[in-house]
């Protein structure tokens with residue numbers, strides 16, 4: 056038994072989970088007119104309703120006791136103070152320092168990182184203004200019209216998700232594109248319509264060793280120099296964001312064109328640094344700062360609010376309750392906001408690369424469920440695709456609904472009303488369900504009778520009692536988006552603490568990377584497949600045969 060499972064609160068929650076399985080949320084609502092007030096939390100510009108979960112005051116008390124026994128507040132303090140809580144990499148975890156309003160010194164390994172952050176923000180602002188105002192010119196003297204960000208994982212998902220989410224706030228001074236896939240089909244399609252004389256590339260890579268990013272960056276350099284016939288043009292068209300300045304310089308990036316990243320920022324938490332340069336180029340620096348300010352507001356709340364009134368902590372505890380204690384295997388992210396179409400992909404990395412682990416921070420095997428599979432889709436599109444399973448499938452899938460009170464198209468307010476109505480209808484339907492008696496009476500009204508009535512009714516029954524949370528905000532502004540992303544970042548952290556996991560390393564991605572390196576010469580036929588298993592060797596043989 057792990058140390059977590061021997062906690063009193065853990066044992067209590069196991070008992071409560073047994074008990075609650077036989078309760079229905081409809082009864083919990085019917086018996087408590089204050090339920091919404093008890094199980095919702097409002098912050099400036101954000102309302103989280105978590106009343107549609109299989110919880111009551113006993114469950115919440117036990118969950119708060121679990122947070123207490125797991126020392127969440129102590130860990131929170133350590134994170135904000137820059138303690139090296141990422142033990143396997145011996146690193147501090149300070150993405151919050153990237154958006155601090157407070158300028159008091161914060162020391163990591165003898166460096167005042169407040170100063171380093173401020174100096175990079177100044178460098179970013181200057182660069183962003185020069186590009187957007189047409190003072191940064193390409194090799195032939197033309198102004199930059201297109202930005203291509205080359206990066207993958209945390210060096211792509213955050214910036215691209217935010218760029219998409221805030222497209223209403225772009226003034227189109229430049230067009231921003233993202234290349235993440237090493238499949239040449241992506242970079243070819245993106246570069247095809249562009250004019251090399253007017254393109255600026257950002258090579259975003261914390262390590263500057265990621266093969267896919269390096270390969271795409273090389274292809275981009277070749278594309279540029281095939282037009283300029285001059286290697287010096289690289290200085291006018293390439294900047295890099297990295298914690299590995301040496302590698303970036305040996306790759307051919309000018310020292311002045313390199314923006315700093317630091318090892319105390321995890322890739323998947325890095326969009327607030329110069330990794331977010333493409334966002335700032337698209338929106339302008341003031342709006343980028345609004346994004347940081349929104350995140351900083353959430354940081355303040357997370358740092359100061361007691362756990363019982365702490366939005367990220369409550370979301371984390373609910374996730375653990377639904378997954379670890381009630382047995383949910385996945386969780387659906389369902390934004391009813393077109394521009395959040397990349398949110399689920401972004402949160403897949405945030406949640407699953409952070410907490411998709413089965414070894415505790417002490418190196419012990421974990422024998423309870425940790426993070427569920429995260430997946431999702433825009434609400435309305437999902438309704439006409441997979442919601443069938445969410446409502447009537449055999450698995451219980453906790454859902455996270457998100458919606459703005461107001462959209463960005465004032466002339467289409469009736470569209471937005473429909474969107475809101477659908478979003479709210481789904482969480483209501485998931486919770487209340489439809490009984491057999493209700494199904495029978497509806498069918499009887501529409502003319503069914505006898506055996507056919509009975510047979511058809513079974514298919515129209517909805518069990519209900521399916522958990523969801525709903526997050527509502529006035530409008531998806533840069534500030535609000537900053538709040539929402541930071542909310543999820545802190546939720547990931549609290550989940551990790553409760554589950555006894557180091558959320559900030561990602562060793563699980565390494566083996567595949569190593570094997571891909573060793574397979575490459577086999578795939579190009581320059582090395583035999585000796586030592587490979589029969590399956591892998593035969594797949595390679597088939598590829599080689601087809602290619603010839």
Ligand code: F6P
Pocket residue numbers: 207208209210259260261262263264265268322323408561564
């Ligand atoms: O392979 C996983 C990963 O290391 C992520 O954690 C990271 O965000 C991504 O690769 C990209 O890494 P880098 O920014 O160093 O290129």
